[in-house]
Amino acid sequence: xxxxxxxxxxxxxxxxxxxxxxxxxxxxxxxxxxxxxxxxxxxxxxxxxxxxxxxxxxxxxxxxxxxxxxxxxxxxxxxxxxxxxxxxxxxxxxxxxxxxxxxxxxxxxxxxxxxxxxxxxxxxxxxxxxxxxxxxxxxxxxxxxxxxxxxxxxxxxxxxxxxxxxxxxxxxxxxxxxxxxxxxxxxxxxxxxxxxxxxxxxxxxxxxxxxxxxxxxxxxxxxxxxxxxxxxxxxxxxxxxxxxxxxxxxxxxxxxxxxxxxxxxxx
Numbered sequence: 001x002x003x004x005x006x007x008x009x010x011x012x013x014x015x016x017x018x019x020x021x022x023x024x025x026x027x028x029x030x031x032x033x034x035x036x037x038x039x040x041x042x043x044x045x046x047x048x049x050x051x052x053x054x055x056x057x058x059x060x061x062x063x064x065x066x067x068x069x070x071x072x073x074x075x076x077x078x079x080x081x082x083x084x085x086x087x088x089x090x091x092x093x094x095x096x097x098x099x100x101x102x103x104x105x106x107x108x109x110x111x112x113x114x115x116x117x118x119x120x121x122x123x124x125x126x127x128x129x130x131x132x133x134x135x136x137x138x139x140x141x142x143x144x145x146x147x148x149x150x151x152x153x154x155x156x157x158x159x160x161x162x163x164x165x166x167x168x169x170x171x172x173x174x175x176x177x178x179x180x181x182x183x184x185x186x187x188x189x190x191x192x193x194x195x196x197x198x199x200x201x202x203x204x205x206x207x208x209x210x211x212x213x214x215x216x217x218x219x220x221x222x223x224x225x226x227x228x229x230x231x232x233x234x235x236x237x238x239x240x241x242x243x244x245x246x247x248x249x250x251x252x253x254x255x256x257x258x259x260x261x262x263x264x265x266x267x
Contacts, residue, residue, distance in 0.1 A: 058198035097154035
């Protein structure tokens with residue numbers, strides 16, 4: 001890493017402010033601070049709301065991008081996200097078990113998830129002409145089987161518990177088709193790169209939350225608690241899976257942002 005270049009950038013705030021990535025993350029930081037101090041009760045579970053908010057901002061970037069170009073984007077990724085948000089909303093709009101205890105879980109978290117679904121539907125509709133393998137047709141039933149077997153039982157409702165777990169398992173693989181597309185087109189200097197980076201940070205926050213609370217998911221309730229005593233561990237595995245897919249990208253993204261150099265991934 002070129003420390004001289006980093007030092008030069010840090011010593012020239014005007015130059016630093018011109019870097020698009022800095023502007024993007026500065027906006028996110030200001031918004032997060034605003035939400036935290038005005039709408040949150042400062043509970044640890046605010047991390048879930050923050051994670052969802054980052055995903056929302058990341059998809060907004062893609063919405064901006066598709067107005068001019070759809071190159072390097074993946075229809076598969078956003079169809080999967082439509083399914084993720086729809087399944088999760090079935091659970092969190094009917095029961096409270098998987099909502100943040102923070103005051104943002106009273107309404108803001110749900111609103112953000114609804115907004116995320118709407119944005120994902122919009123982007124998927126814009127990308128439907130992309131020629132791409134129907135990866136999601138294989139992924140969806142596979143993840144559903146896992147969710148049927150390993151879902152927690154906090155809602156004490158087989159259907160909504162399964163829907164929530166289905167969304168968590170799906171999220172492990174959602175960004176993979178997009179990463180493949182970005183590498184295929186070598187098109188990294190656009191909002192899709194910000195999407196993956198913000199998504200990665202979102203999943204880091206989510207992982208931190210579940211590391212501390214996964215044991216709550218292992219509590220078994222009702223007659224459908226087949227393997228619910230290990231569902232918390234599986235949620236952790238799914239979170240790690242996301243980080244495996246996106247971790248290397250995030251490292252190169254941060255290096256590019258700090259050094260002000262083009263974002264290049266190894267083949």
